[in-house]
Amino acid sequence: MIVMATLRFSYGTMGSGKSTLALQIHHNMSSRGVSGLLLTKLDRDGSQVTSRLGVSAPAIDVSLDLDLFELTNDHMPLQFLVCDEAQFYSVEQCDQLARVVDGLGIDVFAFGILADFRTKLFPGSARLVELADRVNTLQVEALCWCGSRATHNARTVGGVMVVEGEQVVVGDVAPGAEVAYEVLCRRHHMRQVTARVSRAAHTSSLPLPFKE
Numbered sequence: 001m002i003v004m005a006t007l008r009f010s011y012g013t014m015g016s017g018k019s020t021l022a023l024q025i026h027h028n029m030s031s032r033g034v035s036g037l038l039l040t041k042l043d044r045d046g047s048q049v050t051s052r053l054g055v056s057a058p059a060i061d062v063s064l065d066l067d068l069f070e071l072t073n074d075h076m077p078l079q080f081l082v083c084d085e086a087q088f089y090s091v092e093q094c095d096q097l098a099r100v101v102d103g104l105g106i107d108v109f110a111f112g113i114l115a116d117f118r119t120k121l122f123p124g125s126a127r128l129v130e131l132a133d134r135v136n137t138l139q140v141e142a143l144c145w146c147g148s149r150a151t152h153n154a155r156t157v158g159g160v161m162v163v164e165g166e167q168v169v170v171g172d173v174a175p176g177a178e179v180a181y182e183v184l185c186r187r188h189h190m191r192q193v194t195a196r197v198s199r200a201a202h203t204s205s206l207p208l209p210f211k212e
Contacts (some may be wrong), residue, residue, distance in 0.1 A: 007101045009086065009128040011114040012138035013150050013183045018111040020051040021138070022084040025109055027057070029080055036080035037072070041088040042170055049084045062089060068096040072104060080107045087112035087122035088168060094127040101133075116167050117155035117181070119189070142183045145195035150183035154194060161192045 012018055026038045026049075040049045041062040050056040062068070062083075072078060081100060083089070089097075089112075097108050110132070114125050129135055142150040154161050155169070157179055169179055182194055193201075 005101045005105045005107050006133040007098055007108045007110070007128075007131060008134045008136065009110045009112070009125075009132040010136040010138055011087075011112055011125060012140070013113065013142045014153055014181055015052065015142035015150070015183055016138045017051075017140040018113075018138060019049050019084055020053055020055065022082050022109065022111045023049055023051055023055055023057055025080075026082045034079050036078055036082065037075060038082050038084070039068075040084040042085055042168070049082075059084070062093065064090065066093070068093050069099045069103070072100045072106060076104070078104075078106055080109065083108060083110040085112060086110040086128060087114070087116075087125045089124040091123050091127045094124055094131060097128075098131045113153060115152070117153050117165075118163055118167070119152060120167070122167070144183060144185040144188055145198055146185060146188060148185040148187070151186050152184050152189035154182045154184050154189055154192075156180045156182060156194060156196075159196055161194050161197075163192070 038059040039062050040059040047061040048056050049059045100106050101108050112125050115121050144150045
């Protein structure tokens with residue numbers, strides 16, 4: 001029986017364990033002598049994959065002009081690629097990952113966020129959904145401040161949620177950061193009610209805002 005290589009795309013919100021799982025797959029396979037590459041793009045700590053659990057590993061940074069098929073071919077023999085922050089890859093680079101699977105017979109494990117802070121699909125994620133052999137929603141559920149399942153990523157600037165701006169702006173999840181990100185349920189994302197807004201409303205006894 002011939003086992004075909006596959007392109008897998010796993011997605012979730014921030015805090016759903018994408019980078020942790022990417023690191024785990026890379027570690028498990030590498031520790032058993034299976035050769036592969038770990039890739040990332042725009043990681044908050046530079047050329048490495050970092051998990052919010054405090055685990056990290058060096059990784060190849062995917063620049064805009066990097067041809068992923070040529071990169072893989074130059075490092076042969078390889079058996080797998082683990083690609084973190086895949087939402088930031090270009091459409092062409094996602095096509096190159098499909099060529100890696102079909103042309104070189106190498107498994108690709110891609111991880112990313114599906115939609116941006118405006119609830120619009122990232123081009124890289126959209127292309128991976130179109131191309132992948134398997135598309136998985138990560139089962140670790142991040143939670144909104146209200147306790148519901150978080151499904152959307154919100155961007156705040158100076159503590160205020162915004163729904164317009166450049167699609168890619170690297171920020172933080174730490175409170176007080178000028179540009180920060182927070183996960184929300186759909187209801188509170190549409191109403192633009194962040195944890196900060198909720199706390200302020202309860203402190204002042206004012207009703208929560210509702211955005212039509």
